[in-house]
Amino acid sequence: MSTDKKALLDELQQAVIEGDGEGAKAAAQKCMEAGIPPLETVEFGLRDGLKIVGERFEKLELFLPDMILAAEAGNEVMKVLEPAIGASNMQASSPGTVIVGAGKGDIHTIGKNILGMLFKLAGFKVHDLGEDVSATTFLEEARRLNADIIAISCLMTSTMPCQREVIKLLNDVHERDKFKVMVGGAPVTQQWADDIGADGYAETAGGGVTVALKLVANK
Amino acid sequence: MIDFFDVIKRALNGPYYSEQDFTLKIMVPKLKAVIKKYGIRYDPATPIPSNDQLADDVFRAGLELCTEVGCYCKDTSRVIRFTADEIQEALRDAPSQPFFGEGRDRKAMLARKPESSDPPYCYVGAGGSVVTSEDVFVRLVEGYGRNPLSDSITCPALTKINGMEIVAGSPLELLACIRAVELGRAALRRAQRPGLPIMNSIATGVTATGKIGGSAFGLRDTDCWVVGFTSPLKVQFERMNEVAYLLARGAQLVGEASEPIGGFAGGPEGVAVISVVYHILSILVLRSSVHLTFPIDIRYGCNTSWEIMWPISVAAQAISRNSHHPILNLAYTAAGPMTEMCLYEIAATMTTFVASGGNIEFGGVAKGTSQDRFTPMEPRFATEVAHAAAGLSRVQANEIVKTLIPKYKDRLSNPPKGAKFQECFDWDSIQPCQEYIDLYGQIKTELAGYGLKFK
Numbered sequence: 001m002s003t004d005k006k007a008l009l010d011e012l013q014q015a016v017i018e019g020d021g022e023g024a025k026a027a028a029q030k031c032m033e034a035g036i037p038p039l040e041t042v043e044f045g046l047r048d049g050l051k052i053v054g055e056r057f058e059k060l061e062l063f064l065p066d067m068i069l070a071a072e073a074g075n076e077v078m079k080v081l082e083p084a085i086g087a088s089n090m091q092a093s094s095p096g097t098v099i100v101g102a103g104k105g106d107i108h109t110i111g112k113n114i115l116g117m118l119f120k121l122a123g124f125k126v127h128d129l130g131e132d133v134s135a136t137t138f139l140e141e142a143r144r145l146n147a148d149i150i151a152i153s154c155l156m157t158s159t160m161p162c163q164r165e166v167i168k169l170l171n172d173v174h175e176r177d178k179f180k181v182m183v184g185g186a187p188v189t190q191q192w193a194d195d196i197g198a199d200g201y202a203e204t205a206g207g208g209v210t211v212a213l214k215l216v217a218n219k
Numbered sequence: 220m221i222d223f224f225d226v227i228k229r230a231l232n233g234p235y236y237s238e239q240d241f242t243l244k245i246m247v248p249k250l251k252a253v254i255k256k257y258g259i260r261y262d263p264a265t266p267i268p269s270n271d272q273l274a275d276d277v278f279r280a281g282l283e284l285c286t287e288v289g290c291y292c293k294d295t296s297r298v299i300r301f302t303a304d305e306i307q308e309a310l311r312d313a314p315s316q317p318f319f320g321e322g323r324d325r326k327a328m329l330a331r332k333p334e335s336s337d338p339p340y341c342y343v344g345a346g347g348s349v350v351t352s353e354d355v356f357v358r359l360v361e362g363y364g365r366n367p368l369s370d371s372i373t374c375p376a377l378t379k380i381n382g383m384e385i386v387a388g389s390p391l392e393l394l395a396c397i398r399a400v401e402l403g404r405a406a407l408r409r410a411q412r413p414g415l416p417i418m419n420s421i422a423t424g425v426t427a428t429g430k431i432g433g434s435a436f437g438l439r440d441t442d443c444w445v446v447g448f449t450s451p452l453k454v455q456f457e458r459m460n461e462v463a464y465l466l467a468r469g470a471q472l473v474g475e476a477s478e479p480i481g482g483f484a485g486g487p488e489g490v491a492v493i494s495v496v497y498h499i500l501s502i503l504v505l506r507s508s509v510h511l512t513f514p515i516d517i518r519y520g521c522n523t524s525w526e527i528m529w530p531i532s533v534a535a536q537a538i539s540r541n542s543h544h545p546i547l548n549l550a551y552t553a554a555g556p557m558t559e560m561c562l563y564e565i566a567a568t569m570t571t572f573v574a575s576g577g578n579i580e581f582g583g584v585a586k587g588t589s590q591d592r593f594t595p596m597e598p599r600f601a602t603e604v605a606h607a608a609a610g611l612s613r614v615q616a617n618e619i620v621k622t623l624i625p626k627y628k629d630r631l632s633n634p635p636k637g638a639k640f641q642e643c644f645d646w647d648s649i650q651p652c653q654e655y656i657d658l659y660g661q662i663k664t665e666l667a668g669y670g671l672k673f674k
Contacts, residue, residue, distance in 0.1 A: 058518065060480065060518070063482065063483075063484075063485040063486060063489075064481065064483050064485075065242075065247045065485065068243065104387065104388065105387025105425050105426070106425075107449060107455065107457075108449075109449070109450075110479055110482050110483075110517065114517070156387065156425055157349045157376060158376075158385045158386065158387040159387045159425065161386045186520060186586065186587070187349065
């Protein structure tokens with residue numbers, strides 16, 4: 001990679017890390033004008049920047065608002081690059097679509113919010129359904145968005161049955177194969193995930209992204 | 220202090236914001252601004268600072284933030300705001316020495332100060348952790364009640380009723396709430412302490428319907444009822460409904476707030492300041508008898524890490540130096556029962572809480588998420604450490620905590636699970652096994668060497 005090209009991609013990466021939407025947009029424009037292939041800009045400028053944000057969050061060097069601003073800066077970058085990349089290539093540049101939500105009865109959102117942000121930083125298209133989400137809503141939204149993964153978070157043992165209910169519903173409507181189901185939340189364990197037939201489980205939000213990437217790779 | 224009807228009115232008619240705008244455009248920038256204005260800086264070298272100026276600055280920053288930001292009502296997307304005068308009035312009128320319990324177990328919770336030699340109020344038990352059966356529930360609660368240093372009890376949560384898994388919001392939840400109250404009261408009678416207050420209302424319940432319905436089967440106005448905010452600085456009608464019910468009953472409640480480090484409040488400085496805001500909102504919005512502050516490190520699902528100790532201590536110092544409304548601090552360990560790590564974690568948090576001016580709640584063991592993986596021994600140990608820590612200077616406490624955390628900090632991401640209740644306690648006598656007694660004795664001896672004076 002030439003020095004100039006690297007400098008431009010570094011500028012974009014830095015703007016994304018700082019959550020500077022305007023700066024990121026301008027840097028993306030400069031990359032376009034310098035003839036850097038847009039998918040390369042996504043990979044080595046945007047994606048690497050977002051990855052660094054995720055890593056620094058794990059070390060408590062950056063926090064949830066910083067992740068949100070970085071993701072929004074990433075959206076600005078994509079607005080510049082999307083027309084040049086084209087819809088089909090755009091699809092290829094994202095690992096997949098995830099819907100996230102806290103299960104029926106559960107109003108705890110912070111873990112789910114962090115998971116959603118880390119998914120975004122990893123390049124997933126994320127649709128956050130919020131809290132207290134019924135099994136029916138998970139199904140209907142997964143259908144509407146043609147999601148790859150349904151990720152259900154629960155912080156209470158009494159809301160965990162919702163995770164099983166989603167899987168049961170998918171089986172009942174014969175659509176279990178269409179979606180990968182991930183479960184998580186403080187009381188959720190690998191044993192529970194296995195018992196209810198979930199496709200993926202992780203103890204931490206960071207681990208959830210790793211599991212999701214594996215699930216879409218094997219889909 | 221303005222009355223609860225005014226609070227409801229503001230929840231219905233206050234300024235409108237989308238939830239994201241309230242958080243990202245109002246709360247986050249104003250929090251950053253007050254941290255900068257008051258020069259609040261995290262010092263990683265000192266988990267328990269002895270700097271009164273820092274504590275008072277954190278309190279002033281919290282007061283200012285509370286006035287500017289207020290509390291977001293999720294049901295109406297309206298902000299409940301209070302003037303500086305209303306906040307001062309609330310701090311003046313807030314309860315300062317509420318009594319809980321009945322008969323021989325009736326006791327006041329004091330608003331302690333940093334370095335106070337007043338023994339802390341000890342609210343102990345399961346921290347709402349989950350059990351597999353009613354038998355385990357009853358034995359645990361009886362065990363908690365038998366600890367002479369227990370001042371009030373936090374019961375476990377049931378996961379099944381009549382063999383059926385409890386589903387939130389279903390009739391099973393309500394029935395399980397009723398069962399949990401009946402079992403809790405029966406267990407405390409077995410412990411010969413029927414007057415001990417059950418302070419976490421009904422951990423089995425999620426909805427106001429479940430808790431209110433269940434409470435009619437044995438909860439008393441002298442117990443207490445934990446009602447919580449949602450992070451960051453938000454409240455739901457579901458919780459305000461519980462407040463309305465409790466006020467009509469003349470019952471007591473603990474206002475609870477848990478702000479994660481790394482979340483919307485940012486790092487240690489933000490968590491310390493926002494903890495002060497919750498304290499004020501707890502008095503005004505939740506009409507609390509006491510306030511429970513529970514910052515947590517979401518990386519590990521506990522609050523025993525090095526980084527979380529500073530905001531816990533600074534917030535407790537800030538509040539206890541500037542408010543007469545009592546505070547509780549809640550501990551969650553990463554490691555499970557009958558492990559050295561778990562006992563070190565308990566010792567570090569109890570020392571921090573007590574030296575910083577707090578009373579204690581203990582607590583969650585093994586992150587409070589593993590069924591039956593907690594016993595009466597951890598709360599007993601916690602109460603003994605908490606009493607031993609009363610009267611320590613912050614400098615002494617800081618040295619103890621700095622000695623303890625390095626013993627386990629590298630294992631926080633992969634802590635030992637430890638033993639389940641059934642594995643380390645005798646089922647019939649509800650006494651710990653010899654291995655656990657030996658470990659407990661060994662760690663207490665070690666802690667005494669660091670300056671904790673066990674009675």
